Amino acid sequence: MAAAERALAKDPAPPLGRRVLSRVLADGLVVAVVLGWWAMAKTLPASVLPTPFEVAEQVWLLLTDKVYLGHTAASIVRVLLSVLLALAIGTVLALLPAGLPWASDIVHRRIQPFLNSFPSIGWAILAVIWFRVSDFTAIFVQVAILIPFCLINISAGLKELDREAIEMARSFTRSRIKVFFKITLPLLLPYLVGALRIAYGVAWKIAIVSELFGTGTGIGYLMGEAQQSAKPALLYACCFAIVLIFFAGEKLVLDPLSRRVRR
Amino acid sequence: MQTPEARTLAGIARNPAVAAHLFTLMALGAWAIAATQVPPIALSGPWTTLKALGAFVTDPNQLAHTAYSLLHVGVAIFISFFAGSALAFLAHYVPVTALMVHGRISPFLNAFSGIGWSLLALLWMGATHTTVIFSISMVLIPFALVNMKEGLATLDRDLMEAGRSFTRSGLKRFAMLTVPSLYPFMFATFRISFGVAWKVALTAELIGGGSGFGYLFDLARQDYRTPILFVVILLIIVFVYVTDRFGFEPMQRRLQRHYGGR
Numbered sequence: 001m002a003a004a005e006r007a008l009a010k011d012p013a014p015p016l017g018r019r020v021l022s023r024v025l026a027d028g029l030v031v032a033v034v035l036g037w038w039a040m041a042k043t044l045p046a047s048v049l050p051t052p053f054e055v056a057e058q059v060w061l062l063l064t065d066k067v068y069l070g071h072t073a074a075s076i077v078r079v080l081l082s083v084l085l086a087l088a089i090g091t092v093l094a095l096l097p098a099g100l101p102w103a104s105d106i107v108h109r110r111i112q113p114f115l116n117s118f119p120s121i122g123w124a125i126l127a128v129i130w131f132r133v134s135d136f137t138a139i140f141v142q143v144a145i146l147i148p149f150c151l152i153n154i155s156a157g158l159k160e161l162d163r164e165a166i167e168m169a170r171s172f173t174r175s176r177i178k179v180f181f182k183i184t185l186p187l188l189l190p191y192l193v194g195a196l197r198i199a200y201g202v203a204w205k206i207a208i209v210s211e212l213f214g215t216g217t218g219i220g221y222l223m224g225e226a227q228q229s230a231k232p233a234l235l236y237a238c239c240f241a242i243v244l245i246f247f248a249g250e251k252l253v254l255d256p257l258s259r260r261v262r263r
Numbered sequence: 264m265q266t267p268e269a270r271t272l273a274g275i276a277r278n279p280a281v282a283a284h285l286f287t288l289m290a291l292g293a294w295a296i297a298a299t300q301v302p303p304i305a306l307s308g309p310w311t312t313l314k315a316l317g318a319f320v321t322d323p324n325q326l327a328h329t330a331y332s333l334l335h336v337g338v339a340i341f342i343s344f345f346a347g348s349a350l351a352f353l354a355h356y357v358p359v360t361a362l363m364v365h366g367r368i369s370p371f372l373n374a375f376s377g378i379g380w381s382l383l384a385l386l387w388m389g390a391t392h393t394t395v396i397f398s399i400s401m402v403l404i405p406f407a408l409v410n411m412k413e414g415l416a417t418l419d420r421d422l423m424e425a426g427r428s429f430t431r432s433g434l435k436r437f438a439m440l441t442v443p444s445l446y447p448f449m450f451a452t453f454r455i456s457f458g459v460a461w462k463v464a465l466t467a468e469l470i471g472g473g474s475g476f477g478y479l480f481d482l483a484r485q486d487y488r489t490p491i492l493f494v495v496i497l498l499i500i501v502f503v504y505v506t507d508r509f510g511f512e513p514m515q516r517r518l519q520r521h522y523g524g525r
Contacts, residue, residue: 021359022359022360022362025360025363026362030367048386048387101279103279103282105279105282105283110286110290113503114500117461117504118496120462120465121477122480122496122499125480125492126492129305129489205375205377206376206466208378227385227386232386239375239376242374242376242379243374243375
């Protein structure tokens with residue numbers, strides 16, 4: 001109680017004036033950036049910096065126009081599939097040493113560092129050579145990039161698991177499968193959601209490179225097209241569309257999922 | 264004293280370290296066999312890659328590209344560290360800016376795609392070193408910002424109070440108390456940044472540069488010189504692994520013992 005009071009005394013709710021100023025500064029920055037961008041766009045050639053309106057219009061097209069929407073949807077589906085596949089493979093790899101202790105160095109000293117240090121563009125180019133341009137290539141590359149992020153997070157979760165709870169469960173049943181589904185998995189859920197969140201972020205941030213080389217559809221492909229055919233508004237729009245989709249995924253799926261798991 | 268079981272081959276293989284070495288040998292064997300089954304364009308075998316590596320490390324031109332990549336990564340890590348830390352300090356010491364930093368700048372940078380930065384930087388600055396360093400830095404800044412924010416949030420307030428009773432100089436307190444308390448987090452930032460930097464450096468160099476591993480990668484891709492692709496990948500894997508295992512890992516353990524935290 002005393003500690004809580006001390007903490008409260010040190011972290012009192014900021015006064016209204018400060019809260020308003022804080023919001024003005026935060027939203028003011030956004031407005032200032034857009035205005036600064038607009039002013040700069042008037043002095044620079046459109047091939048370097050299109051106006052915010054042109055970019056906003058293009059973003060709208062990306063999210064509504066039938067052709068562009070196909071590209072956007074292709075990226076979303078690929079990212080979702082890759083994230084789920086990477087999560088499944090990462091979980092299996094992380095759990096492997098629990099069942100086969102001799103495999104711990106194979107997973108943590110060989111597979112994890114190998115996948116973790118493998119350059120993303122390396123996967124993209126090799127996959128195109130191996131599998132040609134296809135949906136499978138793009139998903140393969142994304143999964144290969146995302147696995148180490150899931151593996152690291154789930155392994156960290158496994159280390160933090162409450163051993164006593166698992167031991168106690170084992171005294172109730174000999175069935176390892178039952179213990180896994182009733183005790184281990186629920187305890188591991190926050191880390192699985194954490195891995196999901198990281199993988200989702202990395203997928204949009206880094207793994208989208210797979211579409212630049214590995215497919216003929218998707219936002220990554222459109223970015224390459226926009227750069228080659230000098231359509232800067234489309235390039236900017238692709239960047240902002242990724243930001244919007246990323247936020248939508250976080251707010252609509254990941255945040256509610258995190259809240260549910262915490263409960 | 265070894266048990267009879269451990270003396271058998273199966274027992275030895277059950278030792279995690281031995282199993283890992285066996286796995287490495289099996290992986291190399293599988294790689295060598297696979298290389299004989301597919302065209303050389305698709306897979307460069309271990310021996311061919313080793314020969315290409317020998318030629319690579321003795322060619323001054325290739326070594327110059329290696330140095331450029333190291334330069335790009337090194338400079339970007341430092342720029343992103345200082346930019347991310349500056350933003351984290353701003354939000355910490357001027358709380359009214361916290362929403363601006365952590366509610367607007369950080370999520371935006373965190374959600375912006377790495378290729379996006381590379382393509383935009385190419386548009387703004389052309390194919391230069393600045394383009395590559397800028398692209399890598401922009402990807403790394405949110406990692407530094409989030410990590411330093413965590414570090415500042417765990418600062419020992421009692422220690423800071425005690426510091427105030429010893430000196431009025433804010434600069435002195437900052438240099439002698441705040442910065443050393445943040446060492447584990449600074450270190451973690453460098454470690455994370457180092458790993459991520461190599462993941463994005465090649466893309467940035469391939470898209471926006473005329474030098475570095477990424478540039479070599481692009482040339483090798485266009486000319487179907489697969490051994491060079493494998494050499495570059497191998498060099499990066501070895502470089503990242505060795506630095507992490509024998510540099511960052513022991514240093515982080517020492518820092519943890521000394522300062523606690525991560």
